[in-house]
Amino acid sequence: MTKTYFLLPLLFFFATSTSCADIKIIAVSGAVSVRHGVQEEWTRVAAGDILKPEDSIELRKKSTATILIDEKIKMTIPESVIIDLADIRNLTQEELLLKLAMEQVRSIPPKKDENELIIPRTTTVHGDKRSNVPSTNIEKEEIGQMQLNGTKVLYDHGYYATCVLKIKEIFRLHPELSKIIAMHFMVAIAFEKMNLTGEALNEYINLKNEQLTDAQRLIVAEKIKSFTKEDSR
Numbered sequence: 001m002t003k004t005y006f007l008l009p010l011l012f013f014f015a016t017s018t019s020c021a022d023i024k025i026i027a028v029s030g031a032v033s034v035r036h037g038v039q040e041e042w043t044r045v046a047a048g049d050i051l052k053p054e055d056s057i058e059l060r061k062k063s064t065a066t067i068l069i070d071e072k073i074k075m076t077i078p079e080s081v082i083i084d085l086a087d088i089r090n091l092t093q094e095e096l097l098l099k100l101a102m103e104q105v106r107s108i109p110p111k112k113d114e115n116e117l118i119i120p121r122t123t124t125v126h127g128d129k130r131s132n133v134p135s136t137n138i139e140k141e142e143i144g145q146m147q148l149n150g151t152k153v154l155y156d157h158g159y160y161a162t163c164v165l166k167i168k169e170i171f172r173l174h175p176e177l178s179k180i181i182a183m184h185f186m187v188a189i190a191f192e193k194m195n196l197t198g199e200a201l202n203e204y205i206n207l208k209n210e211q212l213t214d215a216q217r218l219i220v221a222e223k224i225k226s227f228t229k230e231d232s233r
Helices: 002-017 093-106 137-156 160-173 175-179 181-193 197-207 214-232
Strands: 023-029 032-035 042-044 056-059 064-069 073-077 081-084
Touching: 023 032, 056 064, 081 137, 093 160, 137 160, 137 175, 137 181, 160 175, 160 181, 175 181, 181 197, 181 214, 197 214
Parallel strands: none
Antiparallel strands: 023 064, 032 042, 032 056, 056 081, 064 073
């Protein structure tokens, strides 16, 4: 448990020391909403609005939004997506590995013994609070899927570290979505792009236990063989 106490302050430091700049909405089409900070209410956005790193943006079906980051990076967000804007940032390998360690801690099942210390689980997933009616299981699954769609946007724009972290968080909070094999491949490839070959190899080894197509199983076998050869040099 000492390791956990050691990691917590470092995680707080990294979480507060690295964030994306202000984000400007330059174009919207359809139903595009924002949730400010820890607020539960979603409000519609319009071109010209300025968002903060602690905000989240949501796009319903047949909706798109174009945002400008730090007055120089333009990003177009497609339909059926939820993105926490704090994820639009780059992390160092050290920051990523620390946050991955904390995500693994959160994934540990709580102790049944009442005398054991239970590590509190945190979540950034919120229900749709446009009304006072609680989200149903179907709505919660849809929110998880929209967040998962958001990780593809992060990946496509080179935010590999936050993409990996968000996918693992979503899998923890929505276990049913962990069956989507393509997302596991995305995590493995993202690790490769960050030159974290050990983490990539572990992902491919774990993929061997999933229900794969023959083509996918061949890719996994070739990747494992390739990384194993590199390690033996």
